[in-house]
Amino acid sequence: MLKSSSSSILRRQNFLIRTLIGSHYNNQIHIINKPTQKLSAQFVSMTTTTEADSESILRRITPTLDPNRHKGQAGKVAVIGGCREYTGAPYFAAISALKIGADLSHVFCTKDAAPIIKSYSPELIVHPILEESYSIRDEERRSILSKVLAEVAKWMERFDCIVVGPGLGRDPFLLDCVSEIMKLARRSNVPIVVDGDGLFLVTNNLDLVSGYHLAVLTPNVNEYKRLVQKVIGTEVNDQDAAEELLYLARGIGGTTVLRKGKSDLISDGVTVNMVSIFGSPRRCGGQGDILSGSVAVFSSWARQCISVAESDSSTSRVNPMVLGCIAASALLRKAASMAFQDKKRATLTTDIIEYLGRSLEDISPAS
Numbered sequence: 001m002l003k004s005s006s007s008s009i010l011r012r013q014n015f016l017i018r019t020l021i022g023s024h025y026n027n028q029i030h031i032i033n034k035p036t037q038k039l040s041a042q043f044v045s046m047t048t049t050t051e052a053d054s055e056s057i058l059r060r061i062t063p064t065l066d067p068n069r070h071k072g073q074a075g076k077v078a079v080i081g082g083c084r085e086y087t088g089a090p091y092f093a094a095i096s097a098l099k100i101g102a103d104l105s106h107v108f109c110t111k112d113a114a115p116i117i118k119s120y121s122p123e124l125i126v127h128p129i130l131e132e133s134y135s136i137r138d139e140e141r142r143s144i145l146s147k148v149l150a151e152v153a154k155w156m157e158r159f160d161c162i163v164v165g166p167g168l169g170r171d172p173f174l175l176d177c178v179s180e181i182m183k184l185a186r187r188s189n190v191p192i193v194v195d196g197d198g199l200f201l202v203t204n205n206l207d208l209v210s211g212y213h214l215a216v217l218t219p220n221v222n223e224y225k226r227l228v229q230k231v232i233g234t235e236v237n238d239q240d241a242a243e244e245l246l247y248l249a250r251g252i253g254g255t256t257v258l259r260k261g262k263s264d265l266i267s268d269g270v271t272v273n274m275v276s277i278f279g280s281p282r283r284c285g286g287q288g289d290i291l292s293g294s295v296a297v298f299s300s301w302a303r304q305c306i307s308v309a310e311s312d313s314s315t316s317r318v319n320p321m322v323l324g325c326i327a328a329s330a331l332l333r334k335a336a337s338m339a340f341q342d343k344k345r346a347t348l349t350t351d352i353i354e355y356l357g358r359s360l361e362d363i364s365p366a367s
């Protein structure tokens with residue numbers, strides 16, 4: 001009985017993967033020119049840009065609510081962020097993951113930030129383990145770094161994805177600890193979404209993500225500018241945005257980059273996809289944090305889908321991190337648009353989070 005139901009799930013997932021490949025790859029940007037090896041500012045605009053079929057990707061990667069599944073199977077994510085200044089950003093990322101459908105969402109933050117983040121929500125599992133320079137003496141650094149790492153190591157293998165950076169701050173000692181956490185995640189093959197101050201860290205230490213195919217960078221306008229300057233050595237060229245992003249992703253060794261903006265552009269150095277469905281004209285802070293938590297969940301779901309069908313050799317063409325980005329971008333934009341219809345100028349990030357569930361329900365009904 002159990003065997004026959006699991007083989008029917010397997011058959012369904014194999015079917016989903018095959019249709020996924022078909023629809024997704026018909027809707028990506030086609031790179032007509034073969035980029036030269038040398039990274040160059042002189043991109044020749046030869047791409048045709050089409051919109052990703054995000055609704056069908058969302059529908060296909062979102063798991064069904066199966067009564068046989070146990071807690072954790074729909075996703076366990078962790079946000080590394082939250083310091084003295086910023087407590088909203090890690091909360092937005094972590095709660096968004098739960099609202100979309102993850103089972104467990106953790107936050108690893110500084111000791112100061114933890115009671116505040118806990119008070120926002122009893123749903124989050126909050127670990128007050130990070131320290132900033134002001135709270136420690138120089139001679140304690142080494143022992144505190146080992147303690148922080150040991151604490152995170154106890155949990156790391158349980159996570160399907162970690163999100164590094166929302167509200168992390170830029171304290172040098174804290175960033176040293178986070179670099180070690182990222183190395184640990186990489187050694188454990190745990191996917192990493194890098195956002196906010198995590199991008200400040202990574203831009204100055206590209207080796208942390210370079211060549212890691214399970215990493216996603218989600219830069220906003222400023223963060224993208226700094227990345228392009230560092231990796232390509234030029235100013236941003238909006239005329240040839242798709243080619244530039246492709247070169248950037250290649251320059252980081254095939255790490256997926258989601259460039260946020262009026263249209264979101266996504267590349268892993270092989271393809272470039274675009275999501276530009278209407279969102280909201282409100283640009284209140286925190287929407288990028290929703291996105292990073294959502295990418296963590298959707299890319300984990302896409303990986304689950306693909307790993308079930310691994311025997312199908314054609315699946316090697318599908319990058320689950322890219323699918324996760326497309327799904328997350330589309331869902332956030334839909335939720336933002338619904339929240340704006342309701343709240344207009346008063347729309348805040350918490351309002352958008354309240355619409356995540358209904359937006360997903362419209363595309364992939366729970367029953």
Ligand SMILES: NC(=O)C1=CN([C@@H]2O[C@H](COP(=O)(O)OP(=O)(O)OC[C@H]3O[C@@H](n4cnc5c(N)ncnc54)[C@H](O)[C@@H]3O)[C@@H](O)[C@H]2O)[C@@H](O)CC1
Pocket residue numbers: 085086087088089090165166167168169195196197220221222223285286288289
């Ligand atoms: N409630 C919270 O706790 C929030 C905390 N956040 C955190 O704040 C930290 C810094 O992130 P930021 O996004 O502010 O860093 P950025 O480097 O993107 O922004 C720095 C400055 O650039 C300006 N800027 C933003 N968009 C611009 C544009 N399109 N053109 C020109 N200038 C622009 C901003 O006004 C800001 O003063 C991160 O850790 C982030 O996660 C943000 O996520 C927002 C919400």
Ligand SMILES: Nc1ncnc2c1ncn2[C@@H]1O[C@H](COP(=O)(O)OP(=O)(O)OP(=O)(O)O)[C@@H](O)[C@H]1O
Pocket residue numbers: 196219220221260261262263264279280281283284285286287288289290291329332333
């Ligand atoms: N001009 C725009 N029009 C429509 N949607 C946009 C626009 N700019 C950004 N977005 C959407 O908002 C989301 C967040 O992007 P934004 O650039 O605000 O990130 P951010 O600055 O990192 O946010 P945060 O305040 O959380 O740090 C993106 O996924 C994008 O889809």
Ligand SMILES: [Mg+2]
Pocket residue numbers: 195196220288289
């Ligand atoms: Mg941000």
